[in-house]
Amino acid sequence: MTEGRTLTRKDFTSDQEVRWCPGCGDYAILAAIQGLLPELGAVPERTVFVSGIGCAARFPYYMDTYGFHGIHGRAPAIATGLAVSRPDLDVWVVTGDGDALSIGGNHLIHALRRNVGVKILLFNNEIYGLTKGQYSPTSREGQITKSSPMGAIDHPFNPVSLALGAEATFVARTLDNDRDHLQTVLRAAYEHRGSAFVEILQNCIVFNDDAFLSVRDRATGASNRIELRHGEAIVFGAEDDRRAVVTKDGGGVEILPLDEAGGRVVVHDAHVDDPTRAFALSRLTDRDGGPAPFGIFRQVQRPRYEALLVDQVERAGEQGRASLQALLETSNVWDVP
Amino acid sequence: MTEGRTLTRKDFTSDQEVRWCPGCGDYAILAAIQGLLPELGAVPERTVFVSGIGCAARFPYYMDTYGFHGIHGRAPAIATGLAVSRPDLDVWVVTGDGDALSIGGNHLIHALRRNVGVKILLFNNEIYGLTKGQYSPTSREGQITKSSPMGAIDHPFNPVSLALGAEATFVARTLDNDRDHLQTVLRAAYEHRGSAFVEILQNCIVFNDDAFLSVRDRATGASNRIELRHGEAIVFGAEDDRRAVVTKDGGGVEILPLDEAGGRVVVHDAHVDDPTRAFALSRLTDRDGGPAPFGIFRQVQRPRYEALLVDQVERAGEQGRASLQALLETSNVWDVP
Amino acid sequence: MTTTETSETLHRVVIRFAGDSGDGMQLTGDRFTVQTAEVGNDLATLPDFPAEIRAPAGTTAGVSSFQLQFSDEDILTPGDAPDVLVVMNAAALKKNIGDLQRGGTLIVNTDGFDRANLKKAGYLSSPLDDGSLEPYRVYELSLTDLTTRSLQDLVESRSIRSKDAARAKNMFALGLVSWMFSRPVDTTVAWLEQKFARAPAIAQANVHALKAGYNFGETTELFAHRYEVKPAKLPPGRYRTISGNTALAYGLIAASQRCGLDLFYGSYPITPASDILHELARHKRFGVRTFQAEDEIAAVGAALGASFGGALAVTASSGPGIALKAETIGLAVAVELPLVVIDVQRGGPSTGLPTKTEQADLLQVMFGRNGEAPVPVVAAQSPGDCFDAAIEAVRIALTYRTPVMLLTDGYLANGSEPWRLPDLAALPDLDPAFATAPNGEDGTFLPFLRDPSTLARPWALPGTPGLEHRIGGLEKADVTGNISYDPDNHHRMTELRQAKIDGIARDLPPLGLDGAPTDDLLVVGWGSTYGPIREAVRRVRADGGKVACLHLRHLNPFPADLGDLLRSFDRILVPEMNMGQLRLLLRARYLVDAEGYNKVRGQPFRAAELHAKIVGLLRNADRMPVATS
Amino acid sequence: MTTTETSETLHRVVIRFAGDSGDGMQLTGDRFTVQTAEVGNDLATLPDFPAEIRAPAGTTAGVSSFQLQFSDEDILTPGDAPDVLVVMNAAALKKNIGDLQRGGTLIVNTDGFDRANLKKAGYLSSPLDDGSLEPYRVYELSLTDLTTRSLQDLVESRSIRSKDAARAKNMFALGLVSWMFSRPVDTTVAWLEQKFARAPAIAQANVHALKAGYNFGETTELFAHRYEVKPAKLPPGRYRTISGNTALAYGLIAASQRCGLDLFYGSYPITPASDILHELARHKRFGVRTFQAEDEIAAVGAALGASFGGALAVTASSGPGIALKAETIGLAVAVELPLVVIDVQRGGPSTGLPTKTEQADLLQVMFGRNGEAPVPVVAAQSPGDCFDAAIEAVRIALTYRTPVMLLTDGYLANGSEPWRLPDLAALPDLDPAFATAPNGEDGTFLPFLRDPSTLARPWALPGTPGLEHRIGGLEKADVTGNISYDPDNHHRMTELRQAKIDGIARDLPPLGLDGAPTDDLLVVGWGSTYGPIREAVRRVRADGGKVACLHLRHLNPFPADLGDLLRSFDRILVPEMNMGQLRLLLRARYLVDAEGYNKVRGQPFRAAELHAKIVGLLRNADRMPVATS
Ligand SMILES: Cc1ncc(C[n+]2csc(CCOP(=O)(O)OP(=O)(O)O)c2C)c(N)n1
Ligand SMILES: Cc1ncc(C[n+]2csc(CCOP(=O)(O)OP(=O)(O)O)c2C)c(N)n1
Ligand code: SF4
Ligand code: SF4
Ligand SMILES: [Mg+2]
């Protein structure tokens, strides 16, 4: 797609000053994506970033591509219209946990079930950043925020479970400060034909610092990250503390020390049509400060919405060239001399 | 709760003429509920039916209880406000597949994750009835409707999977023409402390007749209904064709002839905290004209949203009687003589 | 022709079919309309049905009706009071008899008057026996029975069930009335055969019933009269009947062909707008992409996304859905992209009267968004005019890079009239005029550098190298489009957005005043009141009153010559099916003391009530010849 | 006091603190406000900050500022141009210097002017060296350095990091300015100790810096002057400073106590309304239930549900969120339940200028719904007045069973002023007057049988036996509330809903005209322009102009005496921070040729610009004494 041009990250970097707080996790994600796109063979003019409102949603301004900073929650809808009318474009959505899961929850789940070819990157910082620190649908029970001075009482969504329940064909999780992992996941999302949902854990240093400490800490985080690799047994942890994900009686999976796992270690299959195992894996979370899975939970093929629509348009067109005059005359006509 | 009154279905029947098409599945559901409520000990004045817009949503008019016919898709929101401010009431939501899953999808999933004590009855007829026959988010791929003359291209939601992905604590499925089953499920929903989501397959005789033929047919339907009973092995089918639900390699469940099932037959546990097995069961559907599960997929305890909120209000109140004067004087004050 | 029959020639007839929701009255009316169009009459129709799919059978709540006026001269409305009323049951009689002209013809299906029917309709005794129908010329017929008997063979041969036979009674009635008004039934025969192609026995039954009804008229001696209404002298051309929703869909397709952009139609079903979606979904061969969204917000959001991608983007709804779209329309104002938003108005507030007509969304579409967010507003005035109105809305949207609100209503949507097919070659040129090259110094692209004459900004499509840019809802710096919180820039941009919309008035042709500035009264209208207003004005003039009228296609901006015109009259009347919304705008803008005639009854105005109102005003001012009083 | 110092007495001072978003200017301003209030001055504040949490450090986009006017007489605005400007870096200078009065005092933190700072601010050479600051009385101080040096001990003892030390420079500046204007810092010391109770070292550092700044003023010989502003002669009572959002929250709590209903507050965060949610969430002990909904539609939906259940139901948002609530507000109109909807207006259209103020939602709240859906509109005019406005909105909602729109804006929300605590016993009586028994014959309950005087319908709560009933958005039959598609009933109900809202005017006290009907000009305003308008009018009068003014609390319905008042003036000016929305309503209703002064700059009006406008108008009409020209 680059047509002989050699593109670099600079070709994807706009001249606008980046307006996030110093130390915000968004910077790393931006840099990773600006670095990745040229490698993927994307070209700026055929790339569009669509967003809603929030800190994360400022993303399009910093990309020297086409961009649409929409309104709160509606990015998946705007992106759907764009992708349906222009299947030739690479359409990305950048959204936050409030934008995507609170006000925009419905558009998100509908885009996923339709399998519109849009890549949805959810920057999950478990807080409303832009509006200065209210709890979000991913904030933890009991979390003290400006709007929950006595602790949040809402049971949070698990974004991966929700996406799987909404029939998503590609579901993954990664995090802001592991550039390689981020880029690997985003590459797969880009190459997936259909909608891709990627939850990116992102640190909001101002209003929710260290929310993901157990998996994000530079020193100890890696050992709590359960890496999902298609076709491989799910084993993780520090050298001296290897652990495995094993099947559980009554459905679901759990974590055991590797040496107690016996033959029950789960071999990850992201391509299986039944989303149950992926759902089981999504129930392992870092909410209690423990380990959590990262990587691609699910990646299956289903026709893209826009391809099906274009197909109908083309099939309709095969009935012969459309004549406006003939259309107007479909009903009985009569002539007045 | 009936305080010595003996109530009958008549006490729950309003004087308004029922305005559904002759033969509509909604009639049976109405009758079943009017018959059930007195049995449950519900009283008309403490019962409220809230709905959105659609054929199903006309339901409140026919109940001699309090009722609120809202606007399209917003019933869960209205009901949430009512339940939060009045935890003493029995609040029911009656909604359709368009009302609940299309325009109202977001409110539905948020009500479920919050576990507001509202009973949500989704009359799923896989069509927009009131607006005369467009496809809905549960319509089948390829379905020909007024708005999909070449066949619907949207991949449908599976309402049970979606509810489970949204952290619902009570999830069940039943159908319009099996009164006993309907009443059993609704009784359990009523008794559940928290939000209950019940999908009721409902036949729209005018715009989508026989959509659920395989499980609803008077003669053969019963043998295709996989009855889920807590604590029991999941076995179903005609006398001469017993089948079982068994675990599947790689996660999920499948159906086998009972005699081939071996030791893998799933024993249903609706109370297990991990929703994975319930999710697995939800993937068995009648889309291809085969069997589908009915009954309670999941029923677990989690504090009700309104109880948590009332608790905060009460705890705050324990700090002593609230004085408005003191509130106004929280900031530094000075006196001008 | 049988010998007993005399044929009388009439100039205009108003007929109404009324029955249960399940009786097929809409279909009967539709077919009678087509047959009438074929005879060359001018006509106008008024379907009227309950909000329920099938409201309780036999009750007045369940009555569905279809009214049609046809004439040998040009007519403007479906008529005030029917000359002929056909009722299929007691409830239909109860609900409609009050409207029938004294001396009018009443055809009654007596099979719809058994005790149960009477009770459901709320009759204590049968109106057929109590003398209450004396003022009318009543024909009591066992329509159901006549129909089933005519289909006995088919039932006996088990080709159809006897239920099916009884259902065909509407075709029997249609046949009878067709005979009565000398309309040929051949096209209906052909239509039935096509419609029931998959159920030939049903087709046969309906055709049979239709012909049986026709023959019944011809052979029975019951009817003294047969009527004829000669063809109307319409302007020459090729005609068809068309409803507003169909005309609107065709207008959008025509516009899309004309500007060379694929049509993207994002919509969520809602009465009475859904039929536009249904119609467009059938025409994918024109490159139309219909998207049934999860809600109205997604529908307009997707349309706006498609517009960003270069499609001809359209969304439609009725009042409640338009309210939901408000925030996104505001975004469209901010990003300045072409978009057509159609509001097929219905009775409000809230869910209101979903199947009834009203014009009460004008102020909503003018002002229903946060901040200063001006949007052009265009309204259609008759079913066929929806075609032209759609093209005009597209023209403005493309030329000015702006969302445009297009108003129709339930009456226009479902009502139909003969429509002269437009000369396609004469349709306006529509040019998307995409940006293709950088417009700034040193090769940069300035997405908010405006065209000096229209103030429109460039429309640069993704896929175009070198024009990469970002748009959004935050305030943008003039010219560059970068985010700007500068106070003066915000004021300037607000003024520019307003000036752009105001400037549309430059394109508008001079207003066509029907009448003279020296007339005693000016009647100003907009939208579907066109027909009744014109008809009333005609009648007033026939009575000797001097009255002018003006019908506005453009409600924002107002045409440049409107103010002078208004001020040349001493008295202004603004009839609206709302509580005075256009009136408010006219008063605020031009400080003219316009008076209103305001009714929200879910029904189009009757020419008679407007006539009475106008005559009353003229009389009060001593401006009405006494002779007519 | 040291001997070098002379103390000068001033009547009013305008001071502005400006720095980077991270420099704590809002906090500094807030504290200075409290200290100033304590001294007994009248005051008004204007916070101004970027939409980003922390926009790029060092750039003009990242500048945050806080302006305060204080005086020994009563004042109405935060002042036009500052007399004193404190800037923490080059960008703050660049962005604010244009506003400083010639001859004004400029305090510069020179540590914010290194090369990187200058470059980010877009300075080619340092403004400190190029003579451009000559018109001002400039004090160049190494504030950062002075602060860190004063905290050296704490850093060395590792109690705090040197980063923390540098951060305390705003407290140093506050100390210095407090000395300069003779304000005691004790309450700030106490406040700091409480705020940082969990980090005592940080508390200590800030207190230290504050005192160091104060002492620096006292000991250095740099400052020739120290100023004093005597207490203002405010009406007697107990005072505090209050921002509009806080006053609004308190008003709602007071109303809830007064009517005995628990407050249900459904909201979704949005600038500048979120602080109401934050405030209310902290007061659950008053029975307040705050519900952070998934979006604005759910927020208003839940509130309406709570209202059905008998709560005092309130929802709030800013413009974009109000647009989303439109459909549900229409439902509230149809079901006639009490509901207060607060719109804290900000710059639009669309996302617009989220942190800036504007008044451009008036027509949205009037008309932004489908169908004829009239809603009362109430507006607050100053931060403290938000308390009363909230109570008035609740009163109308309860009395008339209707949604009420309450308008404030970004300036009122965040701005603050001294506020005399109300006499709680004198607050209006609010009575929910729930229905408790059947109101129909034979013991039936008629949910739409209206109170003949208010036209309000009964409010019957679930839980009440015998009053079971159903409500909804479809048109309802008068009296019974059953679904009705009857044409005449729909017209009647539309008129009744309108008449009910219009009838609210009966309760309203006569308008208080400030001035005489014989004055040469009437200035009409609403909302937060109250201060600047009054101030401008005062100045015009001081110049000898004869001008009256009128400020509207009720925008729908208008007070009954408004028309006569307007018509008694030849010239009417309507200044609004929009393009003429109230003006449109006044012109349409009263046919008066009101002129507008319209600016949307995201900033409150300055009294000076209004003064100039008014004087200009009077001059044009030869109505201004020449002496003042
Ligand atoms: C309609 C509307 N409602 C509310 C807002 C205010 N708002 C802006 S961003 C936001 C939430 C941001 O949270 P999130 O999506 O998690 O993004 P983050 O800032 O954390 O990256 C809210 C509530 C808005 N701009 N528009
Ligand atoms: C805001 C809004 N959008 C659209 C509609 C039109 N509408 C009414 S009901 C309905 C869908 C009904 O389908 P469903 O919820 O499945 O209920 P059913 O009629 O099948 O019982 C639609 C689209 C509306 N009333 N309001
Ligand atoms: S508030 Fe949080 S998410 Fe937003 S820019 Fe700052 S650190 Fe990042
Ligand atoms: S349209 Fe379908 S769902 Fe609606 S009332 Fe008729 S049969 Fe029932
Ligand atoms: Mg967030």
Ligand SMILES: [Mg+2]
């Ligand atoms: Mg349905």
